[in-house]
Amino acid sequence: MTGLGEERPASTAGIWRATLPVWAGLMVLLVATLVGAYLELGRFNLVLSLGIAVAKAALVVVFFMQLKRPDPLLRLAACAGLVFLAFMFTLTYADVLTRAPPTQPGTVMPRSIPDRPAAGQRAF
Amino acid sequence: MSDIAARNAALRQPWRSLRRQREGAAFGIWIFLGSEVMFFGCALLTFAVYRSLWPDAFAAAARETNITYGTVNTALLLTSSLTMAAAAEGAAAGLRRLTLCCLAATVAFGIGFLVVKGFEYQEDITKHLVPGAGFRLEAPQAQIFFAFYWLLTGVHAVHLSTGIGIATVLGIQAWRGSRMLASPAFEALGLYWHFVDLVWVFLYPLLYLGGRS
Structure with a gap:
């Protein structure tokens, strides 16, 4: 065959x-x-x-x-992207979720409105 | 043409057997899809971060998307994946009629998706859902949602258009007989098409289903 x-x-x-x-x-x-x-x-x-x-x-x-x-090469290739995604999401959220609250608003506000002074309010 | 001769005609350099050629094509596409996962993954991660920062504004913005168009398009794409899978299997089995019909149906579903998307874009524009001056919603963060909406659906539409183009070319080649059905190209196209479908499977809940309850 x-x-x-x-x-x-x-x-x-x-x-x-x-x-x-x-x-x-x-x-x-x-x-x-x-x-x-x-x-x-x-x-x-x-x-x-x-x-x-x-x-x-x-x-x-x-x-x-x-x-x-049952093709191990293709299965591994398919998982490679997911492994990278897992690292990227984990590391990014390890930063975002533990950042000091006052640093959040000024850095990520859209630019269409004037910058607000950091009010110390929690983002979460 | 006998089965063996058809397979030999589909064999290309540098492969020594059609089996290895097929595995090489599938492997290459999976590696490419890995890079696509990273491409879309970056945009989705950024979306997720903003969404976790401003869940209320994002929910209010997601309510403004047209869930009817979104759901119809999801059904269209999932059905196109069915016909694409049948076309790839049909090509591997040497079933010419099934392959040609299913490729044509896949292209038709893909174009149908783009047409529905076009109507949706038109409605979004008339509803002032384009970020910038005169934006419909008051919360400034809602503009971030719609920036992602336009970026993600736009890039997805570009991917889908590419898939439609390749499917059309392969269909014409198969119809004329210049491409053997045993060619791994059909399966490679199938992998790409299913990936574009998968991207939409995740865009649909993120962009359309938020803030409905």
């Missing part, structure tokens, strides 16, 4: 059988995230919508982008 992926579906019907359930799952998640956005969950609205986005992304990456195939 050629090793070109004999486990892949070879017929039109087989291809739709493999892809349509994934699409149906994505549509269900889309409706769920839309409904979830209107529920009164406070700060957990964001957690819910991003959680559903991650679930959608997992469906697309595993089934449509073929990471379900």
Whole structure:
């Protein structure tokens, strides 16, 4: 055999059988995230919508982008970007969330309004 | 043309087998997508920082986006990913009709997304949601939200247009027969297309779903 992926579906019907359930799952998640956005969950609205986005992304990456195939090189390459993102978010928030409050307003105010004196109010 | 001959015709230098060529193409695209993750990741991180600084202004600004257009566009893109996946699988299986039909459908869904986006941009402009003088909302931080809105959706639209262009070219080549269906290009295009879809999957909750409850 050629090793070109004999486990892949070879017929039109087989291809739709493999892809349509994934699409149906994505549509269900889309409706769920839309409904979830209107529920009164406070700060957990964001957690819910991003959680559903991650679930959608997992469906697309595993089934449509073929990471379900046991190819370690591609799986590693796909994870490399995420590892970098994890470092970037962690280090950035380690700075932003621990910065002294008075340094916040003056540095990040939009320039369309005059600078306000640092009032010492907490950003969080 | 026999199966073996078709595969040999799709083989290019310097690869010794179509299997390695295919893996090389997929690996190359994944590395490229890694750089794209960093590109979009930087913008999303900045958005996240501003959002955590001014959650109320960002929620009020997100309420101004048109959730109908956003949701329709999400559904369009997710469906285009379905047809793109079917096209890539069809090409690998040598199913010419399925590949051509699904590529055409993918291009159509992609153009549909851009058309809806165009209507949405038009509405945003008439509602004075462009940052700068005469901006609709009072909170100055809402302008930061809309700066990200225009930047992120604009860059995403550029990516999608690129995908539409490549899909059109590959479709025409496959239709004329100048590109073999066994070529790894279809799968490579699929990876790129799904990535552009993934970017939107994260833009949708961040830009459209905030501040609705």
